[in-house]
Amino acid sequence: MDNYDLINEILGKTDEEIEKMTPINILLAGKTGVGKSTLINSMFRENLVETGVGKPVTKHLEKITKEKIPINLYDTKGLELSSNNQKEVIDDITDLLKKLLSEGSDHKIHLIYYCINSNGYRIEDSEIELINSLSEFAPIIVVLTQSLGDNSSELKKYIEQLDLKIESVVEVLSKPYRINGTIIEEKGLKELLTKSFDLIDERAKESFINAQHVDIELKTKTARRWAKRYIKTAFGIGFVPIPFSDASLLVPMQIGMIAHINSIFGISMDKQRVASIVAAIGGTGGATFAGRFIVTNIIKFIPAVGTITGGLISGVTASAMTMALAMSYIEVLGYIAKREKMGINMDFKEIEELMQKTYLEYLKNRKDKNE
Ligand SMILES: Nc1nc2c(ncn2[C@@H]2O[C@H](COP(=O)(O)OP(=O)(O)OP(=O)(O)O)[C@@H](O)[C@H]2O)c(=O)[nH]1
């Protein structure tokens, strides 16, 4: 297998993994201009509102999706709740929720964000009615948007004592706010993430981790946990040692592993990026993934191996090699994701060098694998 096939294989398998996931479905409601779209773009990857596909599903709702991100967002567009259309709006939204429920568990809404602008200082009766109607369908978090301090704390207290059928009230500033030359930093997104995570079905949790970009550590931790379990199973008792000359036998499982890590992590993976990573550990010119590189380097780098007996790769060795691959790969993804959030696009050479350096560190056991 040459590098080109390898890259296509990794990308193809990653897509397959993502398709297998149960998407996370979130409904956003709240009056026009409160900051729903801004919130979504801050919570989720790839500027979802601008770059995703939006298609109207009812008069008041639009469904936003994007290929390769396991999330469906239902966004109320320009919602006005005047007294004469209030019933129509509520019916329109609840009809959709009923329809989604009837379509089976992959379609049901997991969570509702009801957004209220903190600077409006109030919640209207029509909104209370809408919230109560929605609460029959999914857990609701009231998000106080554009929160700048005291304004939202007062409103939060007020809403909390109303005894609505909601899970919680969270104060959020989705984007830094500039006021008289002073910048107020974003806030509340992590809290919203944690509260959301606790409320959604187990099956949709991985999708949520994939789609969000508020907490990169959560991505890293989840991917590490999965990889450790996977490697332990793959190379544990029952692993038949393979000849050293045939280290490439490990490649298919390593590709599968990388693809699954991609799906947990959620990161835009184009050919160039994968190529940089593959180049870092496979070398160029037809070397197998961790195969040939490892064959020549492993003896030096893996303390657990010591001397190779009988020319065989044991379960312990295979596991150490693959663990180094997984842990360094996840670390590099974390690094790329953090940079991306800051609006920095890493160049491919930089990714390649970082991957190589990190991989060697793990191989040499310099890095604690239990991080
Ligand atoms: N600085 C800052 N501006 C915000 C924030 N939230 C909303 N805004 C601004 O408020 C305006 C309206 O925000 P949107 O996110 O478009 O509101 P929306 O609820 O999606 O509006 P509709 O789609 O019309 O219902 C935009 O100009 C945003 O930039 C925030 O957290 N920080």
Ligand SMILES: [Mg+2]
């Ligand atoms: Mg909007």
